[in-house]
Amino acid sequence: MSTRRGFFAQIGAAAAVARVLPEAAYAQRAAVKGGLAKDMVWLNANENPAGPPQVSLEAMRAVLSASGRYHYNEFADIYSVMAQAEGLKPEQIVTGAGSSEVLHTAVDLFTSPTRPFISVNPAYEGPRDVARTLGRPVVLTNLRDDYTADVRKMAEEADRAHGGLIYLCNPNNPTSAVTSAEDLDWLVRNLPANTTLLVDEAYIHFVDRPDVKSAMPYVQQGKNVIVARTFSKIYGMAGLRVGFAAARPDLIEQMSKLSLNVISIVSARAVVAALGDRDNIVRERKTGLVKIRRDLTAWLRERGVKFIEPNANFMMIDVGRDAHEFITKMPAMGVAPGRPFPPLDNMLRVSIGTEAEMAKFREVFWKVYKG
Numbered sequence: 001m002s003t004r005r006g007f008f009a010q011i012g013a014a015a016a017v018a019r020v021l022p023e024a025a026y027a028q029r030a031a032v033k034g035g036l037a038k039d040m041v042w043l044n045a046n047e048n049p050a051g052p053p054q055v056s057l058e059a060m061r062a063v064l065s066a067s068g069r070y071h072y073n074e075f076a077d078i079y080s081v082m083a084q085a086e087g088l089k090p091e092q093i094v095t096g097a098g099s100s101e102v103l104h105t106a107v108d109l110f111t112s113p114t115r116p117f118i119s120v121n122p123a124y125e126g127p128r129d130v131a132r133t134l135g136r137p138v139v140l141t142n143l144r145d146d147y148t149a150d151v152r153k154m155a156e157e158a159d160r161a162h163g164g165l166i167y168l169c170n171p172n173n174p175t176s177a178v179t180s181a182e183d184l185d186w187l188v189r190n191l192p193a194n195t196t197l198l199v200d201e202a203y204i205h206f207v208d209r210p211d212v213k214s215a216m217p218y219v220q221q222g223k224n225v226i227v228a229r230t231f232s233k234i235y236g237m238a239g240l241r242v243g244f245a246a247a248r249p250d251l252i253e254q255m256s257k258l259s260l261n262v263i264s265i266v267s268a269r270a271v272v273a274a275l276g277d278r279d280n281i282v283r284e285r286k287t288g289l290v291k292i293r294r295d296l297t298a299w300l301r302e303r304g305v306k307f308i309e310p311n312a313n314f315m316m317i318d319v320g321r322d323a324h325e326f327i328t329k330m331p332a333m334g335v336a337p338g339r340p341f342p343p344l345d346n347m348l349r350v351s352i353g354t355e356a357e358m359a360k361f362r363e364v365f366w367k368v369y370k371g
């Protein structure tokens with residue numbers, strides 16, 4: 001990780017000019033501005049400090065020397081394994097370089113000059129920025145008082161425009177708040193005509209609540225729903241760039257026309273290996289994350305610091321004043337927190353790292369908080 005950061009530090013923020021910026025690129029821009037300390041604790045891009053599972057590392061090592069070949073003949077099987085892991089057929093998924101690529105494709109295809117991109121403010125910026133770059137109308141609705149997405153407002157907006165693409169990030173980045181199964185059900189049942197629902201489940205594996213569910217069953221039922229998933233988060237493979245969209249075959253067929261649908265064989269082998277032990281990997285990583293997340297919320301609670309109840313591998317802390325102060329001061333003290341997320345100007349987004357990283361976070365955060 002430090003090598004990559006060092007490389008980006010050398011070339012400055014120039015890397016952040018891509019059409020769609022993955023989280024790391026947004027985060028990198030903010031961190032580089034803040035100055036880089038040695039041994040920085042990186043809590044700015046919602047990465048997983050565990051990195052790829054051991055089985056994936058072994059699978060990647062095994063294929064490296066054969067990576068001079070395209071391996072195209074293997075991809076049908078690889079995509080079958082990925083689809084099966086979600087109870088889907090291969091024609092119900094399309095892969096991409098991270099979920100960023102499939103999100104981009106979905107925005108491109110399912111919005112138009114008259115079909116807006118509809119979401120909440122704030123949400124993950126990537127898809128919204130793609131819509132803006134493409135000149136598509138963007139409608140952002142306010143969050144409810146409890147920071148959850150107002151599904152009824154989003155449906156109203158789609159109805160008003162006679163159709164659109166509703167982007168629902170669940171759990172939402174940056175708030176770490178979730179959309180309940182009840183709200184999700186309501187939205188799918190009440191999707192206006194000509195409207196596609198794009199559910200971004202980058203962080204769904206970290207949710208620890210019985211009243212929240214994945215939207216994947218709606219894909220299986222053939223609804224107008226696309227689910228975006230990534231191997232960057234719970235699987236710790238952000239730098240390997242693998243994600244996929246799951247949807248009805250006719251939607252996937254359209255998306256496939258705009259996608260290469262080829263990923264690196266090294267990344268593909270890593271994914272297949274991880275899926276072979278999926279239940280254990282997800283369970284162990286989630287359990288570890290939930291404990292560290294609980295420790296942090298308990299620590300904040302003891303000190304009377306407010307926060308949004310977290311459901312992902314990051315959380316929003318209400319610092320009670322403009323969070324810019326934390327964002328600029330903390331990197332010089334060895335901890336890089338998240339970037340600003342207007343209009344939540346008093347909130348600091350912090351990724352959940354290892355126990356040791358969070359100990360350092362608490363020390364530095366508290367110094368800045370006490371002033």
Ligand SMILES: Cc1ncc(COP(=O)(O)O)c(C=O)c1O
Binds near residue numbers: 101200
């Ligand atoms: C909500 C959300 N969706 C999608 C992505 C894209 O990640 P990737 O392209 O690595 O899958 C991110 C990155 O952090 C994210 O936060």
